[in-house]
Amino acid sequence: MSLREIWSGRRGKRTGAASPTSRSGTGRAGSGPVVQMTGICMDFPGGRALDEVSLTLHAGEVHALMGGNGAGKSTLIKVLTGVHAAADGQIVVDGRSRTFSGPADAESAGVTAAYQETFLCTNLSIGENVMLGHEIRGLLGIDWVRTRQRAGSVLAELGIDDLDPRLPLSGLSPASQQLVSIARAMVSAPRVLVLDEPTSSLEAGETARLFQVLDRLRSQGVAIVFVSHFLEQVYTISDRMTVLRDGRVVGEFLTRQVERAELISTMMGSSLQALQEIGSQRRDHRVEPSDQPWYRAIAVAQQGALEEVDLEIYGGEVVGLAGLRGSGRSTLGRLLSGASRSDSGTVEIGGQAIRLHSPAHGLAHRLAFAGERRRHAGLIEELTVRQNVLLALQAMRGWRTPVARGEVDALLGHLLERLDLDAGAADATVGELSGGNQQKVLLARWLAIRPRLLVLDEPTRSMDVAAKVHVQAQVAALAREGVSVVFISSELDEVVRLSDRIVVLKDREVIGEISNGPGLSVDTIVEMIAADRDEF
Amino acid sequence: MSTTTQQPQRRLLTSLADTIRSFVSGSRLLRLNAAAMPTAAALLIFVVLVTFGQVQYGGIVELGTISSLFINNAYLIILAVGMTFVILTGGIDLSVGSVVALSSVAGVMLANAGVNPWIAVLVMIAIGTVMGLLAGVLVDRFDVQPFIATLATMFLARGLASMLSTTPERLEADSAILGIATRLTIYDGPGVNDLVVPPSVIIAILTVVVAYVVLHRTRTGRTAYALGASEQSARLMGLPVARTRVLVYVISGSLAGLAAVTYTARLGSAQNVTGIGWELNAIAAVVIGGTLLTGGAGYVLGSLIGALVIALMNLLIIRDGSIPPESTTIITGGMLLVFVLLQRLVIARRRKG
Structure with a gap:
């Protein structure tokens, strides 16, 4: 039955004669x-x-x-x-x-x-x-x-x-x-x-x-x-x-x-033009894994969502997670940052195994996760931008150490400028902002704690081109400052443009890892995902 | 000619058949539906509680005991039903205990002053309606938090009841209102073991049935559920948010008035201090019955079970006899906690299995 037939059926009841x-x-x-x-x-x-x-x-x-x-x-x-x-x-x-x-x-x-x-x-x-x-x-x-x-x-x-x-x-x-x-x-x-x-x-x-x-x-x-x-x-x-x-x-x-x-x-x-510039800048600053990775995840997994994964992360590196929605890429991001608890394996920082059972543990080691669904993960809509940014900061320092007002103002001013947000936005509640700006506030919230590892899950979702450019430029800038970024996006061209290394996931498993380089394009990854077949 | 007269009957029949079919398929879905699990767990644990009582003390699974369980707690069942509506939308109604006091004192005084008893009963319910309407308008139009709005009407109703009278008001012995609690023996068992069903119990059961129909078979009921999930979503979907939100408080208030009627009829008197803490008993019944305090999930049948669980716990404490009466609230509280934890456990088991 087509919708039109359904409609005409509905109308027929009222008017007596259907006229599709x-x-x-x-x-x-x-x-x-x-x-x-x-x-x-x-x-x-x-x-x-x-x-x-x-x-x-x-x-x-x-x-x-x-x-x-x-x-x-x-x-x-x-x-x-x-x-x-x-x-x-x-x-x-x-x-x-x-x-x-x-x-x-x-x-x-x-x-x-x-x-x-x-x-x-x-x-x-x-x-x-x-x-x-x-x-x-x-x-x-x-x-x-x-x-x-x-x-x-x-x-x-x-x-x-x-x-x-x-x-x-x-x-x-x-x-x-x-x-x-x-x-x-x-x-x-x-x-x-x-x-x-x-x-x-x-x-x-x-x-x-x-x-x-x-x-x-x-x-x-x-x-x-x-x-x-x-x-x-x-x-x-x-x-x-x-x-x-x-x-x-x-x-x-x-x-x-x-x-x-x-x-x-x-x-x-x-x-x-700005978009093209980011790409070329990233290529110039490409990090070749030299010394020891500071972060090492060994056999982390989540039952029913992700098979065991090993991953090493170097300072100042952007690691892209590519894969379809539901491939386990978000789960991996959450496990790396402590946003979800791993069912197995360990995480080592500087060779020391750490407790990573909750987002609070992650924060203590300055591992941050900026989630895909901002409504559910990370932002409190009823609070102002200032309060939201402050929350992350306060959560890291603990409730005994108050954060000085002047310090917050300075930090906030810096962050707003950096993310190209209107300075007047600081005291607007997050719920009043448009979707793209909410995403920026979420990012600001995590940048406030000066993370060592920042996991970004679909950071540019529902953003316009200009805002996307801005966020990508921010990611590139963070990496230059030595922050390790795990970048998750459905838009493969973003992943390819930004990442030093790309981890490809499919069906809750890592199917490969590629170093980014001149020869790599979106098609390479698509082919990799398409070519991978389950072998029984 | 005959076909046209048969048509409405036919339609009623098919409609009935559909209803039965949807009930059957609904129960099959219980296994799939996570929202129904807390209520299913409540039922399971209620059965365990009954079995425990029967084995330990005896005389629980008997017509006489079951009858008195319903007779003594008809008011609680009615309150819990009203509370279910409010909690499903994500609200709370703290005023019901005070509304019972106000409504029953006013009703008894009116009846004793010579007002037609049935008019007095209607006024008792209407008092609840008005208090509920007040709370609903405060919540909806003036955006007052439900907790605060009903706290205000709670104080208001209690104060008004005290202004009417601070001494127990007795109904005259021949008042027709007492008829609501007349013990009609349906089945005459051996000794005191009779099945006794007064009109008040029938009213309570009918309340549950009507509430079930309203919540599951009317658009208003579905809007209440949608409202409990997200007010913004309900608004964007074009559902009548304002009307429904006021209505749930009106229902809760009116049912508090009705609870006052059944309680007064059973006791034969009313007092301004009646019903202190009953709102919390009603909330406890709703929560035990598996309705989420945050709204959006739960069943009115669960609230009936919740009310019965509370009633049964009190009964078992009395039956035990060795427990000092001063400590009963501790035991009730402790058992409530154990009960809710057990519920969590059952649900966790089901999820894994």
Whole structure:
């Protein structure tokens, strides 16, 4: 059953006559935009978030919303979906002016959104998450059999019919959860579907599958808003794009008419050159393991997540961990830093075996782990940036040694400057910051303790190009100062650009280790992963 | 013609069949569902406790004992059900004990002043509703933490009860309210071993059943669970967050009023110092029943088991006889702790196995 059939079935019940063709009829025919937002203004305590922003969405088009961190993309889509009320401006849906009182209100007007997977309910089943608020009711309240069937058919339409709606959501990978989130948004058969960074936790194959679904929805006349940092994806899927910068619209293009270079410079100016510079700088400062490694992990493992691994780390070295999501790369990072406890083996620092049972032990040896899910690992959203940075420092020194205010100010000023964060951000709560800036604060938090080993798990996830450049430059700078960095990223080009040595993982095992050099490229690693076969 | 009249019946039948099927498949899922494990553990340990009592002291698995267990604790079951709603959303209601005091003193005084007893009963429940509404509005509209909001209504209700009267208020011996506690003998066993079910017990059981239906078969119930997981997620999903959050306190308050009705009917009198600490008993029942204090996971049936566990522990202490009455709270507390630790152990075993 296709989604359209599900919809028409649903509509048929109400109107008596289903007309499956009416939807595509209103599609590309161009009978006027589905949504027209004009003059949207929005103020936040920190200042103006949106300034006279306009956005026009057409049926049967994928509209990309582009812009750097803090450009106002998230705020704009939250106004469109009724989460925020705009201070000024007009939203016209299907020719009617609307004021949305909340997401439910926007949904009844045909506008729904799939947010990042962290905004699902991990305590409920997959099916319940998909159907929350749309459960099918019979004479005895919710009819769970039909509700589950419906959830199953919506999931099937998205190509994820392998998920049993009855299983708990918490057992799914972030990627699958993201698809569940999209399925949820599709349940009410929206005319406008907003996707906020839908691919940030997906692997290439999963992204391709998502795009097939979007293609189908587009041909059915749904207007799709696609927010993403991945340029190539935007070029693959979108028909039209609106570019935001500092809360203003700085351009609207047809995707096929705009060059990548032009788009990037519209978004943020010239950062591309900086990226190339990092690569060449890293190559100049490449560390050849000379004397003794200061850090040695021997046969560390975690049951069910990672087979035994030996790893040596030298000072000032960047070790990249490459592998697919779920290959054990995050687990290895956690074990190295003490964020997780190893089931076996030992860790030696300077030839001495150390106790590494908890993050506190890791901190005592200045081993830090900056996790992938910043919401869960490392940042407390209710506290200010200053307090978050302070926490790590205080945790290392112990509660008996107070940290002087002046010392914190100096350190914070230094860190903010280093990470290219606004100095005024120090006293903002972390929850108020955009995703990319939160990632920077997480990094600042760990840099504050001046680590000897810093494990970065997806440090550039959901960052724009400019912020990515900045973080990569920071990693390079840290290595120059003698810090050892373990760098984990899904984006292999980052790993190749930064690392001195690359450890390749597959299926919870290390399958090889390569020294970086001129001959090494992303393809080398991809081939290595592809060529490795289990031998029985 | 006949087909049109048969259709509603047919639909009811298929709906019933679906219900049964979903119950069956639900129980099969118990094995898979981690959230159900604490409640399953509670049930297991309750059975162990019953067996222990039967072997050690005797006379536990008897109709008479079971009847009095329910009769004496109908109010606790009702309170625990109300508390489950609040805790599932991640909140807490500290006011229920005081609300019972206020509601029962006011109800008895009204009845004795000649007000129709059934109107008095309705007023008793309504007092709880109003106190719950107050707490709910404080929590939702004014963003007051549930702990503080219900602490405030707790003091308020206790103070109002004391202003009404500081001496025990006796219901007149012929008051119709006493009828709620009439001991209806369903099955006449040998000696005192009868199955006795007064209306108050039926009310308590019905409360559990209705709560189960509301929590598992209505969108409001599912919203309560979603709210317990993450308020922000629930909001972004377009669920009626504000309405649900107020509603759970209204339910808890109203059920405190209902608990006051059953308790007053059994005792025949009311006092302003009634119900001190009952909110903590209710919370203990909910937690023993496997509901997470942080919200989002748990079952109202577990809270019923939790209430019965507390009741049974008190009963066993009395049966033992050698324990000085002054130390019973220590034993209750200690057993609660042991119970929760046992629960953890059972869950840990299941996860490994």
